[in-house]
Amino acid sequence: MSGYTVSPAQPPLPTPSPFSYSVASTRWNSSPSIHTANLYLRFLALVLSFGSALSLAVLSPTETKVKKHPTSFLDYPQLLYCFTANIMVFLYAAYQLFKGICDIAHRGIFISDKVSDYISFIFDHLAGYVLVSASSVAVQTIQQMDNGNALWKAALVSVCMSFTTFLVIAASALLSGYKFCKRIIW
Amino acid sequence: MSGYTVSPAQPPLPTPSPFSYSVASTRWNSSPSIHTANLYLRFLALVLSFGSALSLAVLSPTETKVKKHPTSFLDYPQLLYCFTANIMVFLYAAYQLFKGICDIAHRGIFISDKVSDYISFIFDHLAGYVLVSASSVAVQTIQQMDNGNALWKAALVSVCMSFTTFLVIAASALLSGYKFCKRIIW
Numbered sequence: 001m002s003g004y005t006v007s008p009a010q011p012p013l014p015t016p017s018p019f020s021y022s023v024a025s026t027r028w029n030s031s032p033s034i035h036t037a038n039l040y041l042r043f044l045a046l047v048l049s050f051g052s053a054l055s056l057a058v059l060s061p062t063e064t065k066v067k068k069h070p071t072s073f074l075d076y077p078q079l080l081y082c083f084t085a086n087i088m089v090f091l092y093a094a095y096q097l098f099k100g101i102c103d104i105a106h107r108g109i110f111i112s113d114k115v116s117d118y119i120s121f122i123f124d125h126l127a128g129y130v131l132v133s134a135s136s137v138a139v140q141t142i143q144q145m146d147n148g149n150a151l152w153k154a155a156l157v158s159v160c161m162s163f164t165t166f167l168v169i170a171a172s173a174l175l176s177g178y179k180f181c182k183r184i185i186w
Numbered sequence: 187m188s189g190y191t192v193s194p195a196q197p198p199l200p201t202p203s204p205f206s207y208s209v210a211s212t213r214w215n216s217s218p219s220i221h222t223a224n225l226y227l228r229f230l231a232l233v234l235s236f237g238s239a240l241s242l243a244v245l246s247p248t249e250t251k252v253k254k255h256p257t258s259f260l261d262y263p264q265l266l267y268c269f270t271a272n273i274m275v276f277l278y279a280a281y282q283l284f285k286g287i288c289d290i291a292h293r294g295i296f297i298s299d300k301v302s303d304y305i306s307f308i309f310d311h312l313a314g315y316v317l318v319s320a321s322s323v324a325v326q327t328i329q330q331m332d333n334g335n336a337l338w339k340a341a342l343v344s345v346c347m348s349f350t351t352f353l354v355i356a357a358s359a360l361l362s363g364y365k366f367c368k369r370i371i372w
Contacts (some may be wrong), residue, residue, distance in 0.1 A: 078326060125356070132315050133322035140264060140323050170311070181367030 038175050039100045045168045046093040052161035053086040059154030072151070078141040079155055085134035086162055089127050089169065096120065096172075114183065121180040124173035131166040135159055224361050225286045231354045232279040238347035239272040245340030258337070264327040265341055271320035272348055275313050275355065282306065282358075300369065307366040310359035317352040321345055 056073045073079040102110040111119075138159045145152050242259045259265035288296045297305075324345045331338050 128315070129318045129356070132319050136319040136323050137326050140326055170315070177363045178367055178370070181364055182371060184364070185368060185371065 034175060034178070035100070035103075038172065039097065039104075041168050041172045041175070042093050042097045042100060045165055045172065046090060046097055048161050048165040048168060049086040049090040049093060052158045052165060053083055053090060055154050055157040055161065056083050056086075059150060059157065073155065076141055076145075078137045079158075082134040082138040082155075082158060082162055085130050086158070086165065089131060089165060092123055092127060117176070117180050117183050120172075120176035124169060124176045128166060128169045128173050131162060131169060135162040135166060138162065220361060220364070221286070221289075224358065225283065225290075227354050227358045227361070228279050228283045228286060231351055231358065232276060232283055234347050234351040234354060235272040235276040235279060238344045238351060239269055239276060241340050241343040241347065242269050242272075245336060245343065259341065262327055264323045265344075268320040268324040268341075268344060268348055271316050272344070272351065275317060275351060278309055278313060303362070303366050303369050306358075306362035310355060310362045314352060314355045314359050317348060317355060321348045321352060324348065 056079060073083060099110055099116060138155060142152065142155050142159060145155070242265060259269060285296055285302060324341060328338065328341050328345060331341070
């Protein structure tokens with residue numbers, strides 16, 4: 001809003017490039033710092049949720065000669081729940097990151113701001129609750145597994161990353177709640 | 187704020203009773219409907235969390251002659267977690283309900299509005315995340331218990347109530363987030 005209230009004595013803005021944050025600030029109706037923080041958080045959520053899902057999928061050996069005890073995370077529905085939750089959060093973070101970069105790169109309307117604010121608000125909160133639920137269940141499963149094998153380590157890495165993703169998503173939910181409230185009040 | 191801007195032609199307000207909502211609306215700086223909805227939600231959370239904790243404490247028999255398998259929820263750390271979470275939510279809801287009734291009954295400053303908005307915002311979100319985590323863990327424990335005994339039924343009732351409490355707390359968190367954002371923006 002206040003990005004374009006230039007006083008007459010002041011020279012014009014030096015960077016009319018579409019990559020400058022002033023474009024984003026008029027489009028998002030919020031300060032550039034919030035937009036930047038939002039993008040960083042989305043990127044972090046993307047990386048962490050991908051890492052969490054990947055560690056379960058790669059680190060746990062799926063085939064063994066001696067099938068004495070379950071060695072794949074697919075044998076534990078709780079770990080599968082954690083895996084699915086992280087994959088969904090990954091897809092959602094990818095969408096949000098794509099939208100944020102579209103907003104900065106050009107002003108082509110990928111999705112209207114109003115719809116986007118509603119979507120962000122609802123899905124950020126949903127993702128946070130699903131992630132904390134999945135992580136808690138996975139922690140309990142890890143406690144019941146026998147320590148030291150490859151699946152146990154993979155699940156431990158996955159849960160740590162999943163909890164960090166939850167913290168990031170919770171911060172994103174605060175930001176999207178702020179933007180949503182601004183939209184309702186104004 | 188706008189409740190006291192009386193025009194000269196208009197007669198004075200007919201109900202100067204301290205129980206009228208105009209007092210609350212000027213104090214909360216938001217519409218009376220939000221304050222009423224907030225109070226209803228707090229009351230619901232109070233009842234449900236109390237019911238959830240009570241069902242675990244009362245319905246599960248703590249002493250049996252034959253101690254073949256655990257019959258008290260204290261033997262399951264997951265159910266104890268759910269019980270503790272619900273007790274904490276109960277205490278928090280009691281505090282919020284007490285504060286809301288204080289605001290309606292008289293304008294004595296129990297706690298300043300600014301501090302209260304911050305507290306509500308933080309603890310509503312925390313309570314929601316803790317409740318959904320505790321409920322998820324308890325659901326998994328119920329799945330692993332043998333069906334049909336008294337503790338199983340008590341845990342089932344408790345988890346259902348705990349999930350409903352979570353929904354109520356999530357709605358409260360939306361309201362407190364709205365009030366918090368209004369305070370930040372204005």
